[in-house]
Amino acid sequence: MSSSAAIPGVVPIRRDPNHLGHHAAGEGETRATGRGIGGPSSKRIVVGYGFWIFLLSDIVMFAAFFAAYAVLRGGTAGGPGPAELFDYTNVAIETVLLLFSSFACGVATLALNARRALLFQAAMAVTFLLGAGFLALELREFTDLVARDAGPTRSAFLSAFFTVVGCHGLHVTAGLLWLLTMMAQVFAKGFRPDILRRVMCFSLFWHALDIVWVAVFTVVYLMGSAA
Amino acid sequence: MSQTDDRAHADVAPGDEYAHEEFGSGLRSYLIGLGLALLLTAASFWVAQTKVMWAPAIPVALLTFAIAQMGVHLVFFLHLTSGPDNTNNIMALAFGVLIVFLLFGGSVWIMHHMNTNMMMPAEGGAPMPMQHQGGGHH
Numbered sequence: 166m167s168s169s170a171a172i173p174g175v176v177p178i179r180r181d182p183n184h185l186g187h188h189a190a191g192e193g194e195t196r197a198t199g200r201g202i203g204g205p206s207s208k209r210i211v212v213g214y215g216f217w218i219f220l221l222s223d224i225v226m227f228a229a230f231f232a233a234y235a236v237l238r239g240g241t242a243g244g245p246g247p248a249e250l251f252d253y254t255n256v257a258i259e260t261v262l263l264l265f266s267s268f269a270c271g272v273a274t275l276a277l278n279a280r281r282a283l284l285f286q287a288a289m290a291v292t293f294l295l296g297a298g299f300l301a302l303e304l305r306e307f308t309d310l311v312a313r314d315a316g317p318t319r320s321a322f323l324s325a326f327f328t329v330v331g332c333h334g335l336h337v338t339a340g341l342l343w344l345l346t347m348m349a350q351v352f353a354k355g356f357r358p359d360i361l362r363r364v365m366c367f368s369l370f371w372h373a374l375d376i377v378w379v380a381v382f383t384v385v386y387l388m389g390s391a392a
Numbered sequence: 393m394s395q396t397d398d399r400a401h402a403d404v405a406p407g408d409e410y411a412h413e414e415f416g417s418g419l420r421s422y423l424i425g426l427g428l429a430l431l432l433t434a435a436s437f438w439v440a441q442t443k444v445m446w447a448p449a450i451p452v453a454l455l456t457f458a459i460a461q462m463g464v465h466l467v468f469f470l471h472l473t474s475g476p477d478n479t480n481n482i483m484a485l486a487f488g489v490l491i492v493f494l495l496f497g498g499s500v501w502i503m504h505h506m507n508t509n510m511m512m513p514a515e516g517g518a519p520m521p522m523q524h525q526g527g528g529h530h
Contacts (some may be wrong), residue, residue: 198477199477199480206477210477213481214484217481217484217485218463221484221487221488225492225495228496229495231496231500232495232496232500233499235499236498236500253437257433257437261433264429264433265426267469268422268426268469269466271418271422271425272419275415275418275419276415278418279414281415284415314455350454369470372465375464375469376465379465380458382433382436383455383457384437387436387437387453387454388451388454390440
């Protein structure tokens with residue numbers, strides 16, 4: 166560094182004052198890309214970071230719906246409350262379906278990284294079937310609630326319930342369409358870098374939906390009936 | 393992933409392993425994640441239905457299990473690490489968690505106080521608490 170500073174016109178490398186991402190070598194500056202001396206990040210890292218920002222903003226939106234549900238949980242307007250409406254077994258099956266769907270999606274990304282097309286398509290198909298099963302159970306629950314005169318217009322509690330769970334269901338629906346698109350694109354265009362990045366974003370989306378569902382079954386279903 | 397030093401050329405983002413990886417090597421992380429998530433899910437449903445636990449402790453236990461499971465998902469499914477190439481993702485996550493906490497916790501906190509302080513007259517004849525404490529011309 167001192168040698169480069171001696172050359173006129175060459176700006177010495179600025180050390181990271183916060184020692185972000187320090188490691189065993191003891192120095193804050195690393196050779197990682199995207200900071201300091203590492204040079205610019207690859208497109209995959211930039212795309213992943215951008216999509217991660219979107220996912221976090223989506224999670225903030227869900228937090229607003231969760232807050233509405235937590236506030237309005239007691240507002241049943243004389244109608245049915247959480248304890249008499251929710252079916253634990255149904256929610257448990259939905260949870261397991263979505264969790265295994267997330268796992269199958271992980272297997273699909275592994276197959277993609279290993280460039281095994283058939284395994285990728287099979288894992289994505291399993292992901293789709295499990296996700297569709299989840300969605301079918303959720304739709305059955307919704308129609309059942311509406312048939313029991315517990316639709317979204319019945320009370321503030323039910324409005325909030327249908328909003329937060331329905332919004333998650335809409336995300337799953339969009340994810341299923343995206344999943345089919347990715348299967349088709351990998352089939353038609355092969356393992357191109359841009360296709361790999363799209364599948365990476367899809368897997369991030371699918372795993373994030375499972376994280377949101379953890380909050381749904383905890384805050385909406387389990388805590389809803391416990392309190 | 394501890395050997396983060398020689399990754400200047402690496403293409404790593406959350407949910408994303410090295411390109412051209414052998415299939416078996418990444419599977420372990422997903423299997424561990426699946427096992428832990430199943431365990432925590434089972435614990436959540438058990439706690440919610442059991443009569444063994446002290447009732448006020450149940451929401452606390454549920455929240456603990458939920459946060460733990462979200463952590464499991466982040467680490468084992470989304471592959472969020474403490475490595476230098478993940479610092480930006482971690483910082484964004486920390487900011488997101490802050491906003492979620494302010495939004496959710498703040499709403500519940502404020503609305504709880506609004507409910508307890510402003511809904512008393514609806515109970516029929518109960519005097520407003522403000523009249524008891526208020527008017528404080530001492």
